[in-house]
Amino acid sequence: MSAQMDDALQTLVVESRELLQNMEEALLLLEQTPDDAEAVNAIFRAAHTIKGSAGLFSLDHVVAFTHVAESVLDRVRDHRLGMSPALGGLLLEVCDQLGRLIDGVAARQAPDDALSARSDAIAARLQTYLDAPSAAPAEPDFSDVDWPDGNDLAPPSAVPVRGNDSVTSGMWHISLRSGPNLLRDGMDPLSILHYLGTFGQIVSLELILGDIPPLSVIDPESCYIGYELSFASETDQASIDGAFDFVREDSVVRLIPPYGPLADYRALFADMPEGRLLLGRMLVRCGSLTEDELAQALETQGRMGPDSVGSSPAPLLGEVLVAQQLVDKPTVDAALERQQQVKATAAGEATLIRVDAAKLDQLINLVGELIIAGAGAQLVARRLKVPDLVERTSVLARLVEDVRDSALTLRMVQIGATFSRFRRVVRDVAAELGKEIQLDIRGGETELDKTVVEKIGDPLTHIVRNALDHGIEPADVRLARGKPRQGRLSLNAYHESGSIVIEVSDDGGGLRKERILQKAVERGLVSEGQALSDKEIFGLVFEPGFSTATQVSNLSGRGVGMDVVKRNILALRGTVDLDSVEGQGTTVRLRLPLTLAIIDGFLIGAGNASYVVPLEQVLECIELPEADKPEQGASYLNLRGEVLPFVRLRDLFDIPGEAPRRENVVVVQYAGERAGLVVDQLFGEFQTVIKPLGKVFSHIRCIGGSTILGSGDVALILDVPGLVRQVTERQPVSRQLPSTLSPV
Template identity: 50%
Template sequence: MDLELALQTFFEESNELLGEMERILLDVEADNTTSEQLNALFRAMHTIKGSAGLFGLDIIVAFTHEVENALDQLRDGKLRLDDMLTGLLLRCHDHVKEMLAALAAKDSLDRFAQPELLTELAAYTQTGAAPEPEAAAPPAAAEPAMPAEPEPDEPGSGLWLLSLRFGPDMLRNGMDPSSFIRYLATIGEVEQIQAVATQLPAGADFNPETNYLRLEARYRSPAEQQTLADVFEFAREDSEVHIWPWPATPAQQAAALASADATEAAAVRAVWLRLGLDADAPTAAVGVDADTAWTYADADTPAETAMPEPEANATSSEPAQPAEAAPGRAKGGGEAKNAKQAESKFIKVEAGKLDSLINLIGELVIAGAAANLVARRSQQSALVESTQAIANLIEQIRAGTLSMRMIQIGEIFSRFPRVARDVSRELGKDIQLHISGAETELDKSMVEKLGDPLMHIVRNAIDHGIETTAQRLAAGKPAEGHVWLNAYHESGSIVIEVADDGGGLNQARILAKAVERGLLPADMALPEQDVFRLIFEAGFSTADQVTSISGRGVGMDVVRKSIEQLRGTIDIESELGLGTTFRIRLPLTLAIIDGFLVEVGAATFVVPLEAVIECIELPAALDRDSVHDCLNLRGELLPLLRLDNFLDLPAVAAKRRNVVVVHYGERKAGLVVDALLGEFQTVIKPLGSLFRHLKAISGSTILGTGEVALILDVPALIHHATQKEAERYTLPSPVREWEPGTSNPAAKTDRSAQ
């Protein structure tokens, strides 16, 4: 039997059970817990314990056995699932998940042998209640307490923990990380040092000029901390250097791990343990900035450590709303919180095999189009019918194959109730999270890339969007804040909304901050949407103070770039004092789409079919350059965009010109083309780096003739057409055009004037 394969199955099954356990704990209500939910909690831990026993994982078996005892008493009615027990069980869930992560990373489980959680579990199972910290027993006079053994290394003994995360460009800048260590050896003794290489890529991704290593050292020196810090003076610009007296406190440990992802954090903790540092000490509540992978500790509970996020299940139930919420506790809401998940049978397929299959389907689509073209040119009816039948089968195969990649977006949404709960506790806010549309399906490759952008937006909504309880009461609002997370399909796209009922975006404050940072001159006026887009600029923040959650001005620029890489857009609606809505629009798939072929000049272009509303003939009065590039479409003013002029293509003589009416969201425009060539299955081929700046083109495809056709970027074209028409009817004003991302709009205006 392949032990590695069996272990991988154990990891997948355990992560699924832990995910179910977390959802149930966030879903239950203290006074309305069903026996089915309690039995599911018990079964999850019991199954993990039994599977761990098959592999001889005694430490996991011992811990899960104690959790199982508590859950057994819970379902027997001896314990009540109150807020404190829920928090304890969530921390037990995290502890098991961390042990599994360490096991998967081939780390020793010895450091998990005697966790402090066992003491809290014992207090519950033996007394049926949480331990009372004030109820300490009076000291007994007859038996004096034994003196505690002195620590081998006390703070101030000249022993230091060095956590050195040099920047990736250090080697390019002519600096050698080992030179810093050699210098430290001249003013002290490097007792132990180890490298953390979790960021080291393999194969072609490795760049010999890039630094990937992080160093952790136990260092002894009588020098002052400032003296040691001065050693790294020239490396401070793009590096992260932490120098803490040994032993580092939990808060210092958390600060050293603030910018690390889950894998790196686990590896660093393992190194600290080998150096002799107690990395399992209770940690203070710590969150990372919005530009890093999310890791945080429960604000009022000990021993929260960084762990990799497990793969979510293919199906998930939404958390229910508790009847009562203590201040600082986030509650989850869902559409089908009491519905039982339907039993399904799944066959797990490696993602690479599915990607290869879709690539082959794409080539089959192209080959089918070529065969169909040859058949039509031959004018043999039997051959045309045969190729058409093959084309229909290819269409069905294409749809079925793409549906294999479609998974419910609830896979992402399922992690946010826990995030909202922990972050709101850390901030001391009372926030309720509402989730809807979790069953909406999206391409798996896009779901995986949406996690971080949505995490940034949700965390910012909780931190900056929702006011404090005092501020909400002063404004006449209920003390409880609300955050909504919703997904739905619209016109061949998927829309994801993150909304809150907080204070909204202050346009005046955003403009003032933009002027302060030199993003635009003081006399420039911007439309509302352009003002809101300023928050996506790198380093932009209006926060009064930096918190452990956000406020450094990083993260939102990453959100914009991530969405654009997925060929999507993000819009903002906000009203001061009422709240803000972030609306993300994405295509359903990045592989194969239905297209509509049009001809402009001597070139052929593809318009995504889901964006096409109708096609009409261009009136003769508007056939050539007219005063107004707009059309009266059944009483609606439709802005026109002449693609030959826009793309600078030579004009050709045509009997008639046509208008393809397209839309994106609520906006419409008409694309003026020379000929309509009909529908076409389009295999999207990415453009090279040379063409990435072209906003009107989103990709390319190969036609049945072997020619390359460019795919039009409909959102960008509609934005250009509507903006141009709006400027035509706008009275002259001091408003100057500015595009987000330009650093000197004044210089841009001067050049355009010349």
């Protein structure tokens, strides 16, 4: 396979997966609103596009499987088949199976026997809906129509009834004039013919070769051919039209239905560049027109003007058609308006491009190195004290910051797509457990880094499944407790203090603190009679192997998972906590950084070492005069009448040397808790490129990463959540301040 075709196949895989996701969301929506015609159309379009794309690459196993599903969807769309829960569940299985087939295409693997057998089994179940009596009116009888020799197909089942101005041919007529870039775009005119053959028969074909230049000047990468063909098929116009989706933008395609009006053929003569008589003889040889019908078309066409009509602008051609009473004016106006809408849509789509995620990551890495190099240049400029150089490096730093913000924006995605995937999880798990559960989604427009989104999928899935299994009660239990029959699970996301907060809430039975404590004592996690706060009790749920479930299900209950959730969230420099009220419900709250690559930091110093605090988590900085310093043994300050626990970085990291006479306190906040960091120096804001710590240092507490300063030195990035947690939990502080402690 050529590199160009390989790229085209990768595009098919990516787009098919997106279409399957859209198809699944529309099916889940359709379960709530069975009469939503737009959802049905969206499902049909997704299946139709996947089938058409697969046909262009001769993926016959995908085409054959999708064709059966598309036929069922066509019946639903035409109201000949009603959407039922059973059919909705079957179509969701179709989505899953198509996903497996596309995965095989991506891996360049032919379907094995098991996969093929599964496709056949699902297709057989779909066929039962096609074999069922249809609610549509009886189809017209075309048995007396004289079909061309050699045609063994049945007449089309969805063609219009012949009118007085209709041709006698019961076949579709297709005209194609290939654009010059068709081959460069990875398309092949022969692949289109091959795809058409999967759901019909090409009865006759005439090649258009008049545009081929002499061999001395021919461009081997350009496409010059076209064709006129007659096509016998039972499928609908949308399916045939979809065969040309990938070439329509650069080519000219015309489709005339069986028993089509002569006006369509007259318009075809006007649109195509060939002479009317030459093109007409081709249509006669194809069997699309008889000699008499051609004569009628050419007679009327002759009154319309010379062959140059074919090159007239669309508005002028419309006026001619109206003048000859071939088409009414409202139809022409509607067609022109639709043409303008298509052009506007195409122009809008042209502004969007698909970028490989690896290339985007490389861009972010380069921007990070640019920030470090820019900081070094600024440092040298200040050391040399050359005014012009300082000014130029300041401008450069501002531009680098703008580039950084723009680059990071490219990686920001909305979390709504991740939330929407849980509709299927909730549906399937609720059906398996026999519960009635509604999923509410809020804050789907909240944006965060693509890397963060990819890594929270598994933790969120476990939390959701745990809430469905152990949190929300069965319907009879809920009714006995005075609750609504249907349980409610909520997913919410919002920004807070430079972080994103994701909440998973349920209105189930909540957690029993006494049972958690009992299990913790049995496992030796806490001592008998030890006093713990509610937050500490609920935190025991995240201990490895901890579970209060009395029964083990195939979903949860073995005590494996919540500790993994916490470990994965901590690896993302985030935190997880849990709130619960017995009998009312539980909320699991995840706090995550917006990005894992580059942040605005605040540079501080203690001894000879430098540290960085995320700027969003810094509330204020206070100079601590010598007279107001607390005793060395104290661990809190009086900050304007409020208790502020603090920690000295010198003590925390065992930094040698004497503290300076003037110390500073950096007040930080995370998850509503505040703490103070006593440091030696304040250096100010600093663009921080986050470098992960190696495995050797991954166990160090209160350190979340490292960065490189402009001087080339390494500065450690402080883990503010860990610091706040350590400071506030190390020595619980009474809210009553000693009278001897002066306010700062």
